[in-house]
Amino acid sequence: MISALLVIDLQxxxxxxxxxxxxxxxxxxxxxxxxxxxxxxxxxxxxxxxESTGGYLEHGTREWQLADGLQVQPGDLRVRKKTxxxxxxxxxxxxxxxxxxxxxxxxxxxxxxxxxxxxRRALALGYPVALVADGHSSAGNAVLSAPQVIAHHNATLSNxxxxxxxxxxxxxxxx
Numbered sequence: 001m002i003s004a005l006l007v008i009d010l011q012x013x014x015x016x017x018x019x020x021x022x023x024x025x026x027x028x029x030x031x032x033x034x035x036x037x038x039x040x041x042x043x044x045x046x047x048x049x050x051e052s053t054g055g056y057l058e059h060g061t062r063e064w065q066l067a068d069g070l071q072v073q074p075g076d077l078r079v080r081k082k083t084x085x086x087x088x089x090x091x092x093x094x095x096x097x098x099x100x101x102x103x104x105x106x107x108x109x110x111x112x113x114x115x116x117x118x119x120r121r122a123l124a125l126g127y128p129v130a131l132v133a134d135g136h137s138s139a140g141n142a143v144l145s146a147p148q149v150i151a152h153h154n155a156t157l158s159n160x161x162x163x164x165x166x167x168x169x170x171x172x173x174x175x
Contacts, residue, residue, distance in 0.1 A: 003130070004044040004101040007031060008086060008108030008115055010070055011049055013056060013063025014139075021109050021137040022146030024067070030135050030172035031107050032071045037175050039073075044099050046077040048086045050114060084117035093125065103128045105175065106167075107135030111153040123163035131157055133169040 010031060015024040038045050047066055051059045058064060059080070066072055079092045086092050096104075104127045106119050115136045122129050133154050140146035157167045 001102045002043060002100050003038075003103040003105055004046055004096055004099065005034060005038045005105045006046050006048060006086065006108070006118065007035070007070075008048045008106065008118055008136075009050045009110070010047075010067045010108050011057065011063065012065045012067050013061075014109045015067040019139050021139050022150070023137060025069070027135065027137050028067055028069045030132070032069070033172050034105065034107060034132060034135060034175050035071050038105075044077060044096070044101060046079055046092065046095065047072060048079045048081060048092070048108070048114075048118075051080055051082060053082075081114075084114045085121050086114065086118040087121045087125065096127075101127075103130065105130045105132060105170075107132040107172075109137055111136045111138040111150050112141075116153055116157065119157050119167055120160070120163075123160065123165050123167060126165055128165040129157075129167040130170045130175070131167050132172050132175070135172050 014021055051057050079090050081090050104122050106129055108115055119129050138146045138149035154169055158169045
């Protein structure tokens with residue numbers, strides 16, 4: 001079964017500064033491990049970048065660029081998005097279908113926004129998802145710390161059964 005790796009919003013502006021996501025250096029290292037495995041299998045890797053029309057994460061700015069240290073190659077697929085759903089108003093689904101993808105592996109930022117929304121949409125579209133349990137992160141919020149947000153989404157997303165396909169948790173070292 002062909003699996004595509006979705007690396008969601010692992011962008012410079014979300015990995016540096018006061019609002020940076022939790023443990024981004026370690027996260028990038030784990031994601032790079034998964035990227036290496038996907039390259040070795042010659043399976044599709046899709047780097048997804050969130051963008052705004054002005055200000056923060058504006059297309060082309062330093063903050064919009066993929067994170068420093070992330071292993072990206074010219075042949076990797078790219079998808080630009082403007083909502084938490086990487087499928088909404090993008091060509092992601094067409095890219096996956098054209099390559100015969102039957103399963104998705106999801107990692108990136110932020111657990112409670114784009115990782116969550118894209119995972120749920122993938123399940124609704126019929127894709128089983130392997131959620132990299134140690135491959136997504138958050139900056140936390142006023143109610144939950146970043147580790148709590150991550151743990152909550154691992155537990156929640158892996159327990160959704162109503163779509164048919166399921167999300168299963170995998171560790172980056174297991175891929």
